[in-house]
Amino acid sequence: MIIDKLFLPRVMLTCLISTLLIELLVAKLFKIKNKKDFINIILVNIVTNPLVVTIPFLINITYGSFIRNIVLLVLEILTVLFEGYIYKKYLDLKKLNPFLLSFILNLSSYVGGEIINLIIY
């Protein structure tokens, strides 16, 4: 019996916004200045982040937390690879390896998210 139907959509939005904030900040630290590059980073996260939030949630309800953790790990790896591919194709990265950038941005947003979780809850 559901009480709050908007709980999950709210979580999706919160996760997306906090991910974008953290990743854009870290991207700036890596001297990414081009406006188009920022837009690409935003869009690529809109592709990946909602999926990485909702799929594990559904898996957790259906199969439990152990399977959920495995699925989450796989999704994170696929996210890093996909985002790295997009960065390689469309970003002006002269010295930076696009897959490494993708890994660092995702790691930062993951760790940042865990810290925010710890503080709030």
Added chain:
Amino acid sequence: MKKILVLIISLLFMPLMALADGAAPYLKGYNARVSNPEGTYLYVNEDKKIFIKYDEVITDIYMEYLDENDILWADGEYGEEYGMVKVEDIKPVKEKVDLEDYKQEETLEMYVYKEGAYLYKGPSMTYNQIDGKKMLPVGTIVTIKYYDEVWGYVESNDLKGWVYIYHHLQDGVPFKEISSLAYINKNNDELLVVKDSVLKESPVSSKALIKVTANEKLTYKYYYNKLHERMYYVEYNNIGGWISLNDIAYETETSFFTPKEINVYSDTTENKFLFTLPSGITAKNNYITEYYPGEPHYSYINYNGKSGWINLEETATKVEKYYIMNTEEITLKDSAISSAREIKKIKSGTKLEVKYQYWENVNDEYRVWLYVSDGNTSGWVIKNNIIEADARKLYCNLYDDSVIYDSLMGEETDKVIKKGPVQFEFEYINKKTNSLGNESDDYWYYIVNNDYEGWVHTGYEFWCAKSKEELLNINNINEKENEKNNPIIEDEESKENFDDKQDLDDEEKEEAPSYSVKEIAIYCVCGAIVIALVAFVVIKIINQRKEMKKNLTSDINNDSSNIDEK
């Protein structure tokens, strides 16, 4: 790039690093030059040593050791290697020492218990001793405000200088004790001798001064930390000497509970039996020995006017009150042994308060017993024999009046719990498989409210709040929605219109589905897929325009360079 990476990772993990720093011992290293014209060696390990030329600098030197041949060694770093170097071959780079670097919040009070407390000009034996090769007299009490783990700065009468204070020896390394200072006990703590023992001449000597019998009470004045052993300075029959931590017990205010009959002995050798403590009693530990994993741990007790020593491994410890719920029938016993008398059968789904826990050593493996109570009867049960329902405190809305069951997966009673907010204390999910082989979850909740407690059974999982306030908040949101749909109307005509509208709405509402958590999640996943596809298409469009622009620009550049060539 590397630096930025290191910076970011450090920033992210800085809180953890700060915590780690707080736990590490305080050692202030210093740099020294090789003063031996022939150079010296840094001994990294048994097989590896590095030659260091004269006047080369060895960094981060700390900790000095005296080996069996009375050669003094120090730990240090050269190049990127850590190792040991002879103290006689080095001299500090900086002669002047800044005391403020060694300032500590806590002040140490130490006692010079033997000769040899030489004072140095700096916190290392690489510095010269103070003029006149002076040392602190035996019996001096010093207050130390500036120190690290190895050295302390003292001012006593006319004497000022650095003295070696380090006690602990590194495990597995055959080095001698250097320090002549012991820590002072300001509290007059009492010790109890656990077995016939001796007082020794000094913490590091094996020479015995006087025998001391078991159960003697002694007050200690100073203590000295040796590897795995602390030595206490006590006086017995007007003779002062040092007794080992292994031979004494110290005062305590803990208590224990007997899970079974326990033997009491005259001392910790367990050679002489005195009497037996009955099962099921609580008593105080007056003195207990130091705890070492894998070693017996003893307590000196007093029961009904009789005293003696028991092995604490045979006692139960009180646990912080918590509840469990057994999912199958269990039997309580009157003591924590397999052959104990059975006192009561407890049906499944009974809320049990856990009071004590006992770890029984069975052939070097441990079996855990719990002392539980159902409110009327208390007894022992093996923990592995209880499958527990998940204990949780959740606040949920019961949407329908629900029948209360007499036990978990038991029979219905005639009690009904009204719908509304309830508190759950336990949840149990019974996995069922139907004849077609499909699995489903059957939910059982143990409800607690003002009127009664009991099990209710649902075919679905409740979506609950973690606190009453959160639940009320959600209820308020739902109520407001209700009011919007069911306003109070005074006017008859408007009421008729509203009723008509409501009928239409009701028809729609009948068709509108009510969603479960799983359904909402599925819809959200589908939504996320759609969003992902749209965003991907946008990425493609934006970047195609960019590529077209780039291609156009390069075409123009190519054309102009062709024209120029011609």
